[in-house]
Amino acid sequence: MADAPSQLSSREELMLLYQITVSDLTYFKSQQWSLTNYAFLLLAGLIGVDQLIGPSITIFxxxxxxxxxxxxxxxxxxxxxxxxRSIEVRQARLGAARNSLSSAFIAAWSAEVKGREYLHSIWFLRAAIVAGAAIVCWVVLR
Structure with missing residues (x-):
């Protein structure tokens, strides 16, 4: 009796890989946004602690x-x-899988060129966290 994976055709394997990779990309991107939100909550908590302690806060x-x-x-x-980095790996995997699919799929995929993306959302998320930390420091040290 042959193993189940060996019974799959190359096309089925590629489609499975494609679907899993798209799902992974969605998951990792949502994790980035969730992480940024949680970082903001923690930073807001620090301001809350500062406000609770009030003017009697020590230098320590x-x-x-x-x-x-x-x-x-x-x-x-x-x-x-x-x-x-996980997103970039999945995007490369997706590109490789896409290039192995039929010419009809590739033609449909490339119907319109997206163009070069100069501002990636990851830079905004990083900048937001740094700005949030800077605001916390400013509020605490004022």
Whole structure:
């Protein structure tokens, strides 16, 4: 009895790979947005702590809040970059799978050229996290 994977044709395997890769891309992109939202929540929490402590906040506490803001930003950017790398791998895989499909599929896919993308959303997400951390530091240190 042959294994199930060996019974699949190359076309079926490519279509399966294509569908899984598209699903992965959707997942990783939504994870990037979720991560950015959670980073904002953590940064807002730091401002909340600063406001709760009030004027009696010590220099150590201020330093700790600033350190936490930098840590949240660094961790957020690191994880965003890892997710972006996963997206790039999946995009390359998708391109390779697409080139192996029929000429009719390729013709339909390339019906209109997307054009070069100069501003990627990942740069906005990274900039938002850095700006959020800078605002937290400004509020804490004012």
């Amino acid at each position: 506490e201020r330093s700790l809040l600033v350190f936490l803001a930098f840590s949240i930003a660094a961790a957020g950017i690191t994880v965003l970059s890892k997710l972006q």
